[in-house]
Amino acid sequence: MRTTTGDVAKPLRADAERNRQAIISAAARVFAEQGTSVTLEHVASVAGVGVGTIYRRFPSxxxxxxxxxxxxIRLYADRSEQAAAQAxxxxRAAFSDFVFFMLQQQATDLAFSDLILSPRGxxxxxxxxxxxxxxxxxLLVERAKAAAVVRDDFDHSDLYLMLxxxxxIVRGMGRTAPDSWRRFGQYMLQAFSEPGATELVPPxxxxxxxxxxxxxxASRRRATR
Known part of the structure; x- marks a missing residue:
């Protein structure tokens, strides 16, 4: 039977594949340094390709x-599940390591930070x-609270506040103080674990x-397994 052009995707020509890889490599650098609020034109300039070339491969x-x-993002989800299992x-180690993992990912990749804080787009x-x-x-927070690793009034949303x-901090001090996220993380872990002298505002x-x-x-899903 004769194969039609719609049956199998045509492989890219060598030069087209080189352009695609150059675009992806450039975009990874741009996104990490500047976040996702950039233009395709800027990525094309960094990649050394024409604007038409990038729009043919990536319309947005x-x-x-x-x-x-x-x-x-897939590794982030995997790492989150590993932390919950370790807990x-x-x-204590699971919660602490996970906090520093998230802060470091934000510090080294602004696009990652953008996506986990605002995934709607x-x-x-x-x-x-x-x-x-x-x-x-x-689940990690539930297990940390059960083990008295975090204070009684700690709420999962406090992680979102931290992020x-x-x-x-990363956008304002990342270039002049690239390790500032570490000090911030240490402060947060102390604040999360030590009861305060006054009652917190509710989350x-x-x-x-x-x-x-x-x-x-999630509890219902685990109960049916």
Whole structure:
């Protein structure tokens, strides 16, 4: 039977594949240094290709982000699940290591920071992986609280507060003080573990409801396995 052109995707010509790889490599550097709020024209300039070339392969910044960040977001979800599993035996190390992991990923890749803080514009697959990471981090926090690693009034949303604060630190001080995220992380771990002298303002109700709903759903899934 004769194969039609629609049956099998044609491989890219050698020069076209070189251009594609140059674009992806340049985009990885640009996204890490500047985040996702860049233009395709800027990426094309860094890659040394024409604007028409990049638009033929990637019609939007979002489509390029999906290709460049796919593996990193998947590894983030995997790492989150590993931390939750580790917390069954050593909740203190699991929680501490995970906090520093997230802060370091933000410090070394602004695109990663953008995506985990605001995944709404991300692809469906990205949102799925970020959701997987969220479920695992909620379980991690539950196990950390059960092991008295964090204070009684610690809330999962405090991790989100931390990530937002660190995003500002990295953007504001990343070039002049590239290790500032480490000191910030040390402060946060102390604050998360030591009871304060005064009562904290309650966490935002919407965040608490989301975490509770996802925790309940995850518990039901684990119960049926």
């Amino acid at each position: 910044v979002e489509s390029l982000v999906t290709v460049v960040m796919e593996q990193k 069954k035996g050593d909740a 991300a692809s469906e697959s990205f949102r799925s992986e970020i959701g997987r990471a969220l479920d695992a981090s909620i 937002n604060a660190n995003a500002g 935002p109700g919407a965040w608490a409801r989301v975490a509770r709903a996802r925790s309940d759903a």
